[in-house]
Amino acid sequence: MDGRVDAIKFVHTADWHLGRRMISLRDSDGYPLQFRWAEDAGNQIADFAADFGADIVFLCGDILNRADPSPTVENILARILRRILSAGAKVVYLLGNHEVPREGDHPAKIYATLGIEGVIVADSAQVYPVELAGGRVLQVVALPYLYGVNPDEVLRELVAQVDPDKPAVVLAHAYVTGAKLSGSDASYVLEGPQISPATISDLPVDYVALGHIHRHQQVWTNPPAVYPGSIQRVTFAEADEQKGFVAGRIFLDTPRRVQWEFVPVSSVPFVKVEVDLTRGEVSEPVEEILSALEEVPAGAVAKLSVYLPRAISLPLVKIRKLARKSGIYLVAIEIHRVEMEEVPGHSAPRPTGDIVEDISRYVRSVRPDLVDELPQIIEVVREFID
Ligand SMILES: [Mn+2]
Known part of the structure; x- marks a missing residue:
């Protein structure tokens, strides 16, 4: 120069x-x-x-x-x-x-x-x-x-x-x-x-x-x-x-x-992780998920998408805790049940009384297509509450 x-x-x-x-x-x-x-x-x-x-x-x-x-x-x-x-x-x-x-x-x-x-x-x-x-x-x-x-x-x-x-x-x-x-x-x-x-x-x-x-x-x-x-x-x-x-x-x-x-600038990475547990025998679903999360750098914000056969249930709290232990902020877990019909309203969760929490749950379970927009939705809701 x-x-x-x-x-x-x-x-x-x-x-x-x-x-x-x-x-x-x-x-x-x-x-x-x-x-x-x-x-x-x-x-x-x-x-x-x-x-x-x-x-x-x-x-x-x-x-x-x-x-x-x-x-x-x-x-x-x-x-x-x-x-x-x-x-x-x-x-x-x-x-x-x-x-x-x-x-x-x-x-x-x-x-x-x-x-x-x-x-x-x-x-x-x-x-x-x-x-x-x-x-x-x-x-x-x-x-x-x-x-x-x-x-x-x-x-x-x-x-x-x-x-x-x-x-x-x-x-x-x-x-x-x-x-x-x-x-x-x-x-x-x-x-x-x-x-x-x-x-x-x-x-x-x-x-x-x-x-x-x-x-x-x-x-x-x-x-x-x-x-x-x-x-x-x-x-x-x-x-x-x-x-x-x-x-x-x-x-x-x-x-x-x-x-x-x-x-x-060094900005915090946002990482989407997909785990497909619908193929073959899955004996240790939690292990599979944790090994997929190992790809996520420490300090990152992660969103986990899991494709699951209907019969398997996941210990979500445990998964969040283990992710947190390895330094990952796991902010969303989306479960896709492959044999389950996607009927809107089918799995609507019961309200907890906390509007923000209820809307988050509703969107995650009933409108997974809106999960990306959830932060904006929540911001607007917060503004209304304020
Ligand atoms: Mn502007």
Whole structure:
């Protein structure tokens, strides 16, 4: 890489969904494991920013999962931001749809209220001139998630204020028409505001930092428009997606050039394990299952599918315990009884009174086709209960 040309170094990340808790696993301190995973990934990004010598970190929305995060979640974010700021980088925090409150202030506003130096809270559609080390200025065109506006029009109005002789980036939390959804992106993202690729092709900026879609992808080449994707898997639908963030440089020679790359973070693997016990004599079903689970790396979240002849029953509690002993989070066991007719309602379990538990049981036993969506279903149910 050319060391003689001055460059603005940036790190670009989005969609941490800190505070999301789709799997009800806790560590020995009672701390939700998914919080820990998100914090680990956030720390990896902060450490990378320090080693890389990043000038600026773009947080492109949905860093927090809710507009009213718990103090625990707010403190996780504050610790990570502090780490980034002490590395000498500035932070632009763009608001995503999950951070838009129904009323009152949004959760990032406290950084503006306290005047935390180095944190720019981009909560309105405007151009923020951000001063970097050495007196360099980066023009940040911010398009937070806005309801009831046409993002193409807003972007065109905003970039009219950009000085094309100076470096500029667009930060937008929105769906770019045609982007490929992640396994866990709900289809309703398609109903929200959309940016047309034609608009992106005309933007007089060096880089377009996107957020909203959880699958990493580049949606336009010139200027490069990139979704970094989310930093941890949240459901099995994302099992095969690599998670990480983007690091790049805007070289300030004439004409300016941009280089960027995807940097993976170590994210918790989600593994689906299938065991077929319907063939031949099975004398030790538990042994067979445990040996299949040996393929799963320690620390992974696993879902077990077992195909069973009708006569055999499985000690599910024992299997869960043994899996836990070998360091696997076995969050679901699906039993497929091959001789049994799949009649909806046939094996509906009796209610326990715990709505979340009942819905989980119902889905697992009666609607196994919905098991992948169960975390989202539970999240919606929790929101209703709240
Ligand atoms: Mn979003």
